Structure formats: structure tokens, C-alpha cells
Amino acid sequence: MATEPTKKDGPLLTTADGAPIPDQENALTAGPRGPVLMQDVVLQEQIQRFNRERVPERAVHAKGSGAYGTFTVTGDITEYTRASIFSEVGKETECVARFSTVAGERGAADAERDPRGFSLKFYTDEGNWDLVGNNTPVFFVRDPYKFQMFIHSQKRHPHTNLRDADMQWDFWSLCPESLHQVTWLFGDRGIPKTYRHMNGYGSHTFSLINKDGVRTWCKFHFKTDQGIECLTNEEATELIGQDRESHQRDLWQAIDNGDFPSWTMYVQLMTQDEADAFEWNPFDLTKVWPHADFPLVEVGKLELNRNPQNYFHEVEQAAFNPNVMIPGVGPSPDKMLQARLMSYQDAHLYRIGANYRDLKVNRPHVPVRNYMRDGQFGGQLDDGTGHPNYYPNSVPGAPRPDPSYAEPAWALGDVTVDRYNSRLDPDDFSQAADLYNLMSEDEKGRLVESLAGSLGGCQRQEVVDRQLALFDRVDPDYGRRVREAVSKVRSGGGDGQSVDAAMAVRDAVPEGEAQRD
Known part of the structure; x- marks a missing residue:
């Protein structure tokens, strides 16, 4: 070196x-x-x-701060989940957190009245797990059709380019489901004193799945160990006049001084039978589960203890995505969550690019092996084995799925949500046979010649044999003819042209003529 x-x-x-x-x-x-x-x-x-x-700012949660830390298991929930992150008391997992305001742009003041984003990325030994929530346990709407419209109402009027109270209250007054979150927002907790002095919630209902395939519905809570502290309107106005980055400054300085903020993680748990008998829809994002009926169960401790070294790389480009889950943790029928499983991923692809997970802050701490390739700046996470970019394949050493990680089926009313095997069609052969038998002898001859020329170029005999067996199932005559023609091509006889021969002909054509062709 x-x-x-x-x-x-x-x-x-x-x-x-x-x-x-x-x-x-x-x-x-x-x-x-x-x-x-x-x-x-x-x-x-x-x-x-x-x-x-600059990259495009986030459409929501544009202004934020972040830090790294560790999550340590303090309570045993292995009865409910097979997730490795929770496998034993005392286990530690590295993580990164991002806190944010919701409606404001990147230049907004930290101490404005606004919900706060509370997003976590756990670098587990089974891949990343992202928990993307807020500092409130509920949200303004329950249907994803209203989400983008709600955000528009909180942003700037397209005519005046000003924040507009009429827009906000027009929307809220037409959406009574927003009353719960509006009451949170305009109550004492509407302006947290700092990011360290607020709770975090997964907000949605999720599912925990144990080693026996039993699903339990779950809500995640992070209670601040610093205590809840908030600002009044007057205090916030004064603070904004002095420091628009008050929350960013507080978080950075606390960690830099060794005063590491922490939160205790809890879960609420609900069985399917309890969900069926519950007095309202347990997957409604505008409602909470009463603690008296579903008490908090302690799970672990989150501590933030390291500041990022490059804000743009590690906070601005940190990508948190609700669809990033691990075995043992899954989604629920929550309509808002189902829409977020797509929308956040799409936002990251737009803002940062197809290979945003190659960035160090988003990169899993375990080997990554898949069939996704290329794209701008692609390839950093390639496992280097040289395997192809398609599946199914029979290439030795190429990555394979493991059915043991499959989630149990969902019973949703009269339908069951599951992965149904699309390969079990009882008849993949009869229509191909009909087409073959409609052909004249000359047409069959040309078909066989073309197939033999292409199959003859295969280097792996097991691939050829597998395909010939399929032709046999279409029609024994079909399989026999192709088999004989392939044998001739591979022995150097017959009129069929092998792939190697075709490449040799191509390479013999002068470059200018090849371009003209």
C-alpha cells in the first residue's frame, strides 16, 4: 500500500x-x-x-437529526417472535436513529409545533430492520388515499406559497378521524423540548411471529428515560428566535459530552382472537390500544452514543423504510402501513437512486446476496461470486431461498393471504403440443433446426437434458426430433448452427459491416 x-x-x-x-x-x-x-x-x-x-429533500420529514447507538434486550419475548434481535436477554444490536419534524421543509425551525418523526434502523444479524414511526401513537388519517392530500394541506398554498390555516383546518374539519391526533398535536406534547425528551412509537400495528409460526399482533413503544419535557407556545417562539437548530444542537452536544440519551422499548400484544373480539378495528392508525387491556411488556433499552461524521452521508441520505423487516417481524392489515410499504421505498429510489442501500449508513452488517444488478453506482453489495442475475437457475453456488423463513398464512375474512404456488398449473404442455401438431413437416423441421442450433451451444449437459425432457412431455415426437438434432449439432454434423459457430461467424464480420447490419 x-x-x-x-x-x-x-x-x-x-x-x-x-x-x-x-x-x-x-x-x-x-x-x-x-x-x-x-x-x-x-x-x-x-x-x-x-x-x-443537493439531492431532492424529503417530501415529508425533511428537517431531521440523527445518531448511532445500540439496542440491548432486557426482556424475553421469544414466546412471541423468532426474530434474532430478541433471541436472548443481554443481546446487543447496533442501530441508527433519525428524528425529524413532519410538515416543515429543511429550513424549518426545530421547535415548531409539529409531530416528530422517530425512525430506527437496526443492523441485525438477519439483515436490517427499520421501524419508522412518530412521537405520537396515532396519526391523522386511516386511509392511504388521504395521506398525500393531508401533507399538501400542511405545506404551502400553490398560489401564495404560504402556509395556510384555511388549508389545514379545511382538511381536518372534513376528516373527523383526525381529531385524536389533532388533540395530541395542540396539547402540551405538541412541541417537545428536545428530541431526547419525547417518546417514540411504531404507531402502526405490526405482527410478531414465533418459531412455531404463531402470529401475535403488536405495537412498539419507546419511552424516553430522560422524561417528557415540552415547550409552551411562548417558550418555542423565544427559542426559535435564538436558535432554529435547537434540537439538532441539543442532540449533538449531549452525545458529544457523553450524556447519552436512552429509551426503554415496550410492546403491546394482541392475539387474533382478541383482535376479532375487539370493540374497534385494531389496525386503525387513528386509535390506540388501551393499556389496561393490553399492558406494556418491556423488551429492551435503546441508547444513542455516537454522532455521525458526515451529516449528508449519514443523516440526509439515511433511508428508513417500513418494508425493511426481518424474520419474526411482519406487517398487519393496517391500510396506511400497507401503502407505506411501497411509498417509502419509492421515495428513496427517487431521492437517492436504485442502489441507496450501498451507502454505508443503509448497508446491512450481514452478507447481501440477491439477483438485483446495475443501476447508477451499482455493484458495491455484490457478493463477488459471479452468479447470474436471474432466478430460478441451477447454477452451483448461486443464492437460494429458504422456505423455513416463510410467514404463516393470514386468515382475512373469507380469504387466506399466502404465497400460492403458481408453478402447479396442471397443464403446461397441451397447448404447446397443439401448436406443434398444427405445423407442417417443413415447419417442424425448421423449428427443430432452430432449437437445436441454440440448445447445442449450451455448455452444461444437465440444462440440455432438462429442456429435452420438457419437449418429451409436450409430444414424444417433438422431444425425439430435437434430441437427435442437438446430438448432430454437438458432434459437428447437421445443418444446425451452434452458439459457438454463430459467434465465430459474427466475429468474422468486419466491424463496419456489423454496425451497418
């Missing part, structure tokens, strides 16, 4: 490609007053990179 060159007063300044930079203050010009030259490629790099520094 090359030794990094340094100067007396610090490391050597370089371009993005690693070349040393001799001067960072004076452009290359034709004479002291002359025009800047295109030859000053370092200046070009700086200008062009600056023009591309």
Missing part, C-alpha cells in the same frame, strides 16, 4: 481522482487579468460537483 503524502500542516489536498492539487485559491488564466482556461480541470471539477451537491 502506498504511503499517503502529507504536508507539515496537514494531509495532501487532492482531486476526487486522487491527484495532488498545487493551488486551491487561484484559477489558471491567460495573464493576470485574462480569461480562465478550460484547462483548469480542478476548477471545473469543483464547479460541476458543487452544482450537484
Whole structure:
């Protein structure tokens, strides 16, 4: 490894490609007053990179702060979930958290009256698990059709570009289901004093699944160990006048000073029988489960103990997604949750790109093996085995699914939600046989010749044999003819053209003619 060159007063300044930079203050010009030259490629790099520094801000939760930490199991819930993160008391899992305001833009003040986002990414030994919630246990709407419209009502009027009380209250007054969350928002807890002094909630109903495949409905709670502290309207107004980044500053300084904030995690649990008998829909995001009927069960301790080193990389591009789950934790019929399983993923693909999970803050701490390839900046998570990008395949060493991780079926009214085997069609052959037998002898001959030319190029005999067996099931004559033709092609006889032969012909064509073709 090359030794990094340094100067007396610090490391050597370089371009993005690693070349040393001799001067960072004076452009290359034709004479002291002359025009800047295109030859000053370092200046070009700086200008062009600056023009591309920003990514689109989040449509919701645009203003936020984050930190890393650990989650430690303190209570045994293995009766309810097989999730490895909860497998034993004392087990620790690294995590990252992001707190945010909801409606405000990136320039909004931290101390505004607004719900707060409370998002966690756990780097478990079975992949990442994201729990994306708020500092309230409920939300304004229960149907996903209303979510985007609700956010529009909280943003700026498209005509005046101003926040508009008429918009907000017009929407709320037409949506009585919002009353519960509105009462939360305008109550004492509507303006948390800091991110450290508020609770967090998964808000939605989720499911826990144990090793026996038994599902239990669940709600996640994070109770602040610092105690609930909030601001009055007057205190918030004064604070905003002094410091628009008050919550960001408080979180950073607390961790930097070793005053690590923590939360105790609890779950509420509900069986399917209890859900069936419950007085209202337990999957309604606008309602809570009464603690008297479904008491809190302690699970663990969340502690934040490390600040990010690069805010843009580790907070602005941190991507939290409700559909990122692990074996033993699953969704529920909550309509809002079901829509979020798609919408958050789509937002990340738009904001950051197809390979946003390659970024270190989003990267799982376990090996990643799948059949997704390419895209901008793709490939960093490729496992390096050289396996193909399609499935099913019979390539040795390529990743395979494991049926033991399957979730149990859901009984939803008269239907059962499950993965039904689409490969068990009783007849995949008769219509292919009808088509084959409609062909004239000449047509069959050309069909067989084309198939043999392509199959003859296969290097793996088991692939050829598997396909020939399928032709046999269509029609024994079909299979016999293709088998004989393939044998001729592979032995060098017959008119069929192998893949190798076709490639040789292609390579023999002059480049210009190939382009014209």
C-alpha cells in the first residue's frame, strides 16, 4: 500500500481522482487579468460537483437529526417472535436513529409545533430492520388515499406559497378521524423540548411471529428515560428566535459530552382472537390500544452514543423504510402501513437512486446476496461470486431461498393471504403440443433446426437434458426430433448452427459491416 503524502500542516489536498492539487485559491488564466482556461480541470471539477451537491429533500420529514447507538434486550419475548434481535436477554444490536419534524421543509425551525418523526434502523444479524414511526401513537388519517392530500394541506398554498390555516383546518374539519391526533398535536406534547425528551412509537400495528409460526399482533413503544419535557407556545417562539437548530444542537452536544440519551422499548400484544373480539378495528392508525387491556411488556433499552461524521452521508441520505423487516417481524392489515410499504421505498429510489442501500449508513452488517444488478453506482453489495442475475437457475453456488423463513398464512375474512404456488398449473404442455401438431413437416423441421442450433451451444449437459425432457412431455415426437438434432449439432454434423459457430461467424464480420447490419 502506498504511503499517503502529507504536508507539515496537514494531509495532501487532492482531486476526487486522487491527484495532488498545487493551488486551491487561484484559477489558471491567460495573464493576470485574462480569461480562465478550460484547462483548469480542478476548477471545473469543483464547479460541476458543487452544482450537484443537493439531492431532492424529503417530501415529508425533511428537517431531521440523527445518531448511532445500540439496542440491548432486557426482556424475553421469544414466546412471541423468532426474530434474532430478541433471541436472548443481554443481546446487543447496533442501530441508527433519525428524528425529524413532519410538515416543515429543511429550513424549518426545530421547535415548531409539529409531530416528530422517530425512525430506527437496526443492523441485525438477519439483515436490517427499520421501524419508522412518530412521537405520537396515532396519526391523522386511516386511509392511504388521504395521506398525500393531508401533507399538501400542511405545506404551502400553490398560489401564495404560504402556509395556510384555511388549508389545514379545511382538511381536518372534513376528516373527523383526525381529531385524536389533532388533540395530541395542540396539547402540551405538541412541541417537545428536545428530541431526547419525547417518546417514540411504531404507531402502526405490526405482527410478531414465533418459531412455531404463531402470529401475535403488536405495537412498539419507546419511552424516553430522560422524561417528557415540552415547550409552551411562548417558550418555542423565544427559542426559535435564538436558535432554529435547537434540537439538532441539543442532540449533538449531549452525545458529544457523553450524556447519552436512552429509551426503554415496550410492546403491546394482541392475539387474533382478541383482535376479532375487539370493540374497534385494531389496525386503525387513528386509535390506540388501551393499556389496561393490553399492558406494556418491556423488551429492551435503546441508547444513542455516537454522532455521525458526515451529516449528508449519514443523516440526509439515511433511508428508513417500513418494508425493511426481518424474520419474526411482519406487517398487519393496517391500510396506511400497507401503502407505506411501497411509498417509502419509492421515495428513496427517487431521492437517492436504485442502489441507496450501498451507502454505508443503509448497508446491512450481514452478507447481501440477491439477483438485483446495475443501476447508477451499482455493484458495491455484490457478493463477488459471479452468479447470474436471474432466478430460478441451477447454477452451483448461486443464492437460494429458504422456505423455513416463510410467514404463516393470514386468515382475512373469507380469504387466506399466502404465497400460492403458481408453478402447479396442471397443464403446461397441451397447448404447446397443439401448436406443434398444427405445423407442417417443413415447419417442424425448421423449428427443430432452430432449437437445436441454440440448445447445442449450451455448455452444461444437465440444462440440455432438462429442456429435452420438457419437449418429451409436450409430444414424444417433438422431444425425439430435437434430441437427435442437438446430438448432430454437438458432434459437428447437421445443418444446425451452434452458439459457438454463430459467434465465430459474427466475429468474422468486419466491424463496419456489423454496425451497418
